[in-house]
Amino acid sequence: MKFKSLRFSRQGAVGVLLLNRPAKRNALSDAMVAELDALFGALPNGVKAVVLHGAGAHFCAGLDLSELSERSAAQGVAHSRGWHRVFDGIQFGRVPVVAVLHGAVVGGGLELASCAHVRVAEKSAFYAFPEGQRGIFLGGGGSVRVPRLIGAHRVADMMFTGRVLSAAQGQAAGISTYVVGAGKGLARGIELARKIATNAPATNFALMHALPRIAELGQDAGLLMESLVAGIAQSEPVAKQRMKDFLEKRGAKVRRQP
Numbered sequence: 001m002k003f004k005s006l007r008f009s010r011q012g013a014v015g016v017l018l019l020n021r022p023a024k025r026n027a028l029s030d031a032m033v034a035e036l037d038a039l040f041g042a043l044p045n046g047v048k049a050v051v052l053h054g055a056g057a058h059f060c061a062g063l064d065l066s067e068l069s070e071r072s073a074a075q076g077v078a079h080s081r082g083w084h085r086v087f088d089g090i091q092f093g094r095v096p097v098v099a100v101l102h103g104a105v106v107g108g109g110l111e112l113a114s115c116a117h118v119r120v121a122e123k124s125a126f127y128a129f130p131e132g133q134r135g136i137f138l139g140g141g142g143s144v145r146v147p148r149l150i151g152a153h154r155v156a157d158m159m160f161t162g163r164v165l166s167a168a169q170g171q172a173a174g175i176s177t178y179v180v181g182a183g184k185g186l187a188r189g190i191e192l193a194r195k196i197a198t199n200a201p202a203t204n205f206a207l208m209h210a211l212p213r214i215a216e217l218g219q220d221a222g223l224l225m226e227s228l229v230a231g232i233a234q235s236e237p238v239a240k241q242r243m244k245d246f247l248e249k250r251g252a253k254v255r256r257q258p
């Protein structure tokens, strides 16, 4: 697939997606959001996980402010709903996404990162919602997804005060689940994506589509939904084979990681 602001390549079952507009700090123009939509809507068949990263010194500077024209309220709503549709297509798409974050992960860039299923931050990563200072509000799902990662109180603090979180603070708050050294993010992201790509398809489907919904349910409905998903996953031939492999000493044991 050929894009202007993205570059997509394959490493076997892992697709590597680069936000490739470094001169504008990978700011999300309408055209770039349309390209994300096109890519996630037509991922090549053999791709089982995607790594998303950014070219240049920053992951993403958020909304392309040069396109913030004089929109009416209704046009503003429509623009935001357009981002919602595309970002939902990433979060609830066909394959898990590992985001590799470095430099600025701000505004719409953090909203995009929050659609991923695993986040790896390099030490240079920093997080902010400059919307608070620019007199606007979140529009790319940030008020829904980011509070689920770090709590509404931290999102409010970032927007009220312009607070910028470091990679370490972001990790402690819950944005990333890995922090790695400078230049190490992509390799770690690809390593994680390779592991994810070897999971049983029903497990990855359940983690992407069922888990976040179960987590929003009350206990009673949540437990029932969990049982339904568990029953489906364990009935798949691949699950039966993997359990048999373990019992017959062919499966990997769980080991403490270094």
Ligand code: 1HE
Pocket (backbone or CB within 6 Å): 023, 024, 025, 027, 028, 057, 058, 060, 061, 062, 063, 064, 065, 066, 080, 083, 104, 106, 107, 108, 109, 130, 131, 134, 137, 138, 139, 140
């Ligand atoms: C941009 C953008 C952008 C850079 N839209 N053009 N997001 C923000 O408010 C963040 C605004 N950006 C910044 O704070 C900084 O640019 C960065 C911290 C990301 C990077 O700093 P730096 O020193 O590396 O780069 P720079 O010199 O500020 O920018 C380089 C160029 O990128 C420059 O253009 P040039 O033509 O003068 O070279 C910048 O104008 C351009 N650029 N960021 C457009 N965001 C659905 S709602 C979502 C709402 C939001 O996301 S609001 C938050 C927007």
